[in-house]
Amino acid sequence: MVDMSPRKSAVEARGTRDRIVARGMALASVDGLEGLTIGRLAADLGMSKAGVLGHFGTKQALQLAALRTASEVFTRTVWRPVEHLEPGLTRLRALFGTWADYLETERDSFPGGCLFTTASIEFDARGGPVRDFVARLFTAWRRRLAGEVRTAVAHGDLPADTDPEQVAFEVFGVFFALNQEIHLFGAADAVARTRRALDRVLAG
């Protein structure tokens, strides 16, 4: 571990780094991970550019740090609260609820909308570590969601001929639509529409 400053302790440096990442997530949510510039981030935080960049080395490392932390927020606010629930349809529906809440209420962390959706659109036609990381996140969550569906089928909560991957594909589509509804249209009835859409996906 390299001490980044002669003036701040390791604990203080860690706190500064966390503040940078948190602000970076919010800025990237609005302007994209490329639109997230070191200069604006520094000005926002009252720091020098070198002070910001010193914690990461490169812009790409900062982008990856923002995505990694955002994925921890997602895990904490969407997956974790339903982990203790009874496996099957109960947990699946609860998951849909925390997911919709995440898109609706995480305005402080992601004022410009879901950072993963933004990053997916922004990097899907490029190569490199950021694109790979985004693809891995979506793949992992798709797989996990399909697993929840499979469990619900095994419990007899959903028809035996349900295709878990197909359901997962459709559920992601619904949440993409919800994200647009909230941020492009500012629609008030977005969550009601989403709930109906998800019910239909499950009804098969």
Added chain:
Amino acid sequence: MVDMSPRKSAVEARGTRDRIVARGMALASVDGLEGLTIGRLAADLGMSKAGVLGHFGTKQALQLAALRTASEVFTRTVWRPVEHLEPGLTRLRALFGTWADYLETERDSFPGGCLFTTASIEFDARGGPVRDFVARLFTAWRRRLAGEVRTAVAHGDLPADTDPEQVAFEVFGVFFALNQEIHLFGAADAVARTRRALDRVLAG
């Protein structure tokens, strides 16, 4: 009409403008409408920056021109081919086909994926004319799609209690998911998944 060049006729200038817009659409599809820079566009076309910008005046006008032309491509390749078909479920299903084809095969025009989806994500947390134009496009297409659903209901092709706006919301979600499937994942079975998803949306 102001002649932009002492050396090119108005017809030639128009052709140049068209080439700029076509290349701009492709670049914006990959790097976004902000990532579309005058300098790269000029270098790509073997022109000077001033030569490019002279046709539009500002970058924002170029962005709007790219979106407007892209919307004409969309109308020509998605809506127009089904206009002559029998109104109702037949036309609706044909529309889904041209739409999926547009996402799958318009790789020359939009190598980085659907420009409207990109623009929606990129501008949804901002103000200004570009955001407004994108929102108007989506609103118009949502309304038109809902109208097709309403027609299908009126023809007895879909249940009387079908909610056309709800169906339109879900259909857009499916196409967002298809766009990701193609460009982030490069998935081969994306169209089959999409067809199944759309069937389920219509089955209600």
Added chain:
DNA sequence: CCTACCGATCGGTAGG
């Protein structure tokens, strides 16, 4: 963690 700096590129303009 800062100041001071680097070359490259940004959107845009003047003038022809």
Added chain:
DNA sequence: CCTACCGATCGGTAGG
């Protein structure tokens, strides 16, 4: 449609 240029900002580095 071009050359030549503007101030601002980009990511990043040197050195402390």
